[in-house]
Amino acid sequence: MAKNHTSLLLVIFLFSACGKDPSPPVHPPKDTIGIVETQVTNWFNQQQLPNGLLESVEDGNVVSLYDNALGALVFMLQNDYAKAEKIFDFFNARVDSELNAGIGGFSQIRSSEGNPNRHRWMGDNAWLLIALNNYKARSGNSRYDNLSKHIRNWLISLQDSDGGLFAGYDADGKLLNYKVTEGMIDAFNAVEGYTDFHRKMLGFLKTNRWNAADKTMVAWPENPPYLYALDLHPWSYLIFENFPSQTLIAANRHLTTQKSTVTGKEITGYCFDEDRDAVWFEGTGQMTLAFHFANMLQERDRYLLEMEKGLKRSTKDTTSAGFPYASNPGTHYGDGLLWNSADKEIAISGGAWYVFTKRKFNPFAVGRDKNIPREDMFWMD
Secondary structure (H helix, E strand, O other), X not given: OOOHHHHHHHHHHHOOOOOOOOOOEOOOOXXXXXXXXXXXXXXXXXXXXXXXXXXXXXXXXXXXXXHHHHHHHHHHHOOOHHHHHHHHHHHHOOHHHHHOOOOOOOOOEEXXXXXXXXXXXXXXXXXXXXXXXXXXXXXXXXXXXXHHHHHHHHHHHOEOOOOOEOOEEOOOOOEEOOOXXXXXXXXXXXXXXXXXXXXXXXXXXXXXXXXXXXXXXXXXXXXXXXXXXXXXXXXXXXXOOOOOOHHHHHHHHHXXXXXXXXOOOEEEEEOOOOOOOOOEHHHHHHHHHHHHHOOOHHHHHHHHHHHHOOOEEOOOOOOOEEEEOEOOOOEOOOXXXXXXXXXXXXXXXXXXXXXXXXXXXXXXXXXXXXXXXXXXXXXHO
């Protein structure tokens, strides 16, 4: 299965700075008064470029659509709507020239100057719509309704006759005719209401991506060693009403303990897959948020503290810090190696999900209440 942000970031960081000696590690106290949270939000505030975009890592030169959606959400949690609007304004100015041009959709990655790579990934576009949905719900401002409408229309256009969604388009405009579970459930949440689009997608997921024994969505049925992907556990729980918390226990198959490259500390957390060769800070943060809403508070607090063992101080500002993409060298989802600096440079994604947990914020909450008929909620059977 091609993961939207894991495969993306492998490409991204091949072009970003690497090989630097890590800066002095941060040794945080138990974060009972928000010390780490403040350092992380400070890092987001310094990361925004004049054009509104956020580079995916510190000292990087590539921008991820998914990461910018996360960044906009972090800014909104600080009530800094101006910073979130700078991100949205960048994309709003490109509705005709990019979103609705040719094959449609926004590019998955682009340069810091804003030049797109033309690879249109469905899941990343869904995340921009999720961020826009939250913006309207929180601010009451409808200024991006047109942008939201066209993203929604593009997502719906990717639906196949079997109810699944195609993954997007490659840089040459060729349809990616495989279906990514993660991206589909993102789109399920992002597109408002409960319509035939949603009903048909649930039919596809029930038939093709559901493990009833584990009460878990699966990622890659054609490749049994990578049947499971970590983020499907917390995201399914956070997206779907009445989803069984058993899926969070089933995520234990991803647990691993690794030594942080940055701090030298042993960290226990969750890997991308069952290779269990690296702690993925983003995915571990996703699990802490799901634990919070499942009222599994001991698990939430344990893994927040484990994340803090890998905190890295910013090279630009001593009041800022964040989490690398992974604790140590290893593989991302599947057997491909992580990029050289994945365990060294501060990345957006882990910090965003850490902040979401600290703020008790479910980014999927705005689109969660869809009044799904009981007979369509196959996870309750």
